[in-house]
Amino acid sequence: MLRLNLLRVSAVVRSPSHFSAHPIQAKQRPAMGSLSYTTSSKPSSGDKLLFRQLFEKESSTYTYLLADVSHPDKPALLIDPVDKTVERDLSLVKELGLKLIYAMNTHVHADHVTGTGLIKSKVPGVQSIISKASKSKADLLVEAGDKIYFGDLFLEVRGTPGHTLGCVTYVTGDGPNQPQPRMAFTGDALLIRGCGRTDFQGGSSHELYKSIFTLPKETLIYPAHDYKGFTVSTVGEEMLYNPRLTKDEETFKNIMENLNLPYPKMIDVAVPANMVCGLQDFSAKQVEAVSN
Amino acid sequence: MLRLNLLRVSAVVRSPSHFSAHPIQAKQRPAMGSLSYTTSSKPSSGDKLLFRQLFEKESSTYTYLLADVSHPDKPALLIDPVDKTVERDLSLVKELGLKLIYAMNTHVHADHVTGTGLIKSKVPGVQSIISKASKSKADLLVEAGDKIYFGDLFLEVRGTPGHTLGCVTYVTGDGPNQPQPRMAFTGDALLIRGCGRTDFQGGSSHELYKSIFTLPKETLIYPAHDYKGFTVSTVGEEMLYNPRLTKDEETFKNIMENLNLPYPKMIDVAVPANMVCGLQDFSAKQVEAVSN
Numbered sequence: 001m002l003r004l005n006l007l008r009v010s011a012v013v014r015s016p017s018h019f020s021a022h023p024i025q026a027k028q029r030p031a032m033g034s035l036s037y038t039t040s041s042k043p044s045s046g047d048k049l050l051f052r053q054l055f056e057k058e059s060s061t062y063t064y065l066l067a068d069v070s071h072p073d074k075p076a077l078l079i080d081p082v083d084k085t086v087e088r089d090l091s092l093v094k095e096l097g098l099k100l101i102y103a104m105n106t107h108v109h110a111d112h113v114t115g116t117g118l119i120k121s122k123v124p125g126v127q128s129i130i131s132k133a134s135k136s137k138a139d140l141l142v143e144a145g146d147k148i149y150f151g152d153l154f155l156e157v158r159g160t161p162g163h164t165l166g167c168v169t170y171v172t173g174d175g176p177n178q179p180q181p182r183m184a185f186t187g188d189a190l191l192i193r194g195c196g197r198t199d200f201q202g203g204s205s206h207e208l209y210k211s212i213f214t215l216p217k218e219t220l221i222y223p224a225h226d227y228k229g230f231t232v233s234t235v236g237e238e239m240l241y242n243p244r245l246t247k248d249e250e251t252f253k254n255i256m257e258n259l260n261l262p263y264p265k266m267i268d269v270a271v272p273a274n275m276v277c278g279l280q281d282f283s284a285k286q287v288e289a290v291s292n
Numbered sequence: 293m294l295r296l297n298l299l300r301v302s303a304v305v306r307s308p309s310h311f312s313a314h315p316i317q318a319k320q321r322p323a324m325g326s327l328s329y330t331t332s333s334k335p336s337s338g339d340k341l342l343f344r345q346l347f348e349k350e351s352s353t354y355t356y357l358l359a360d361v362s363h364p365d366k367p368a369l370l371i372d373p374v375d376k377t378v379e380r381d382l383s384l385v386k387e388l389g390l391k392l393i394y395a396m397n398t399h400v401h402a403d404h405v406t407g408t409g410l411i412k413s414k415v416p417g418v419q420s421i422i423s424k425a426s427k428s429k430a431d432l433l434v435e436a437g438d439k440i441y442f443g444d445l446f447l448e449v450r451g452t453p454g455h456t457l458g459c460v461t462y463v464t465g466d467g468p469n470q471p472q473p474r475m476a477f478t479g480d481a482l483l484i485r486g487c488g489r490t491d492f493q494g495g496s497s498h499e500l501y502k503s504i505f506t507l508p509k510e511t512l513i514y515p516a517h518d519y520k521g522f523t524v525s526t527v528g529e530e531m532l533y534n535p536r537l538t539k540d541e542e543t544f545k546n547i548m549e550n551l552n553l554p555y556p557k558m559i560d561v562a563v564p565a566n567m568v569c570g571l572q573d574f575s576a577k578q579v580e581a582v583s584n
Contacts, residue, residue, distance in 0.1 A: 055521035229347035
């Protein structure tokens, strides 16, 4: 069974010590605070974050746009953009008067081609970001504990391997003038009432189970996908109702080993492209240079 | 051309006087305030609203769950539920510990069957709501200016006909302890960068153009549908970038008359069912009683 505790900013959660034998009373009526997704009645003067959730229907992928609109440049970033919706995303960035500085991925996706390469070709100056552990190419390779600043706001990188070897979760900062509740962009590590498969790309149900990070219950969960039409959850909600991660590790591993999922139809196209995420052009030129 | 102004709560906007000849400079860089979708840095103690946006993929419909989680009963309502996703919605309501009191529609939908009837059959005590102008059956028939309370929060009803005769927009309250920015659930009257068709169900491009309501620029727009993966917009954004409603009325009418849209494939099933929204069972029993 799983118990989640508050963890300090910039710590990487890989220790099995975060799990305990105390059962979760899954049907217990949860405390209000853990399940509230609130909009503030009186936003404080520190409001800075512009946030948009965007959906790509074919692969059921969520792309997230975040910007610090209190900064003169309105610096912005996109998390998990999809190649097919790059035009939509860039139009929105332009209309909102934002300056896109980062195009980042939570991991090497197997179900769609990332939009980072296309974005870089269309918006000079944008830098691609992915984890060092993904062994992919990008302008910036991040590790657990790193902070990614856009204006006065930042995302903290947490290691959450298991779906793939290099999966990370980006979490909004903890501190004054950072959004509250905090927002966790979990990629495929933690889905709403689910989690990513663990049978490809260095996946490991043991690693995934261990890597579930600890954040306050009210933290908002924004996954890379949803197939049932949910848009957001909270840590508290998943602690109570995630049908996989509320189980003990052995049961969880059994569940993951018996999903009987089909071979991902896009994997052979998507993974090679995404391994050079944001650097397709550069890579192509290198190949060209070598062959010449 | 269209100019939107602040209007007092509970007024119904049907007067052409809200439109002026001043052109919108559509490509002007907008003021920050009009385009910010912020999460508060420091939520005030008045946080009450639990809010969830839910998506039904087949008809690209958004259902909205709102609840006052500071109230002991946690009273909740669903806007535009879809029959096919009622189980999902009710599971979520249960998991969040909410008490569903209203299942409401913005209008008589032509592309899907409302979930209100099914919800009423599964959760005793829930009341269905639709506009009186829709000429449909429901437990509560509302008119522009009405306020629908759930706990200490409320939605205000605004008349926004044109897509159908009975379309209304539900807007979160204006006052202390109500969510800020305000949230407008526009149904099909105003879509993100678009609007509903006007060629069925008493639709009228003239009425739709006239009925566009006036709210502060930062008001969040939550439509009944989106087909491109957008989840939210603002009044300010639509004032600048809506490709239809930024035009003068003549151009708008021309656009609407030349959409060349196919006959809605679900209309013959959906409209009769939705005209008795929330009362299908009651209606069926009546028929049964008469035939006996």
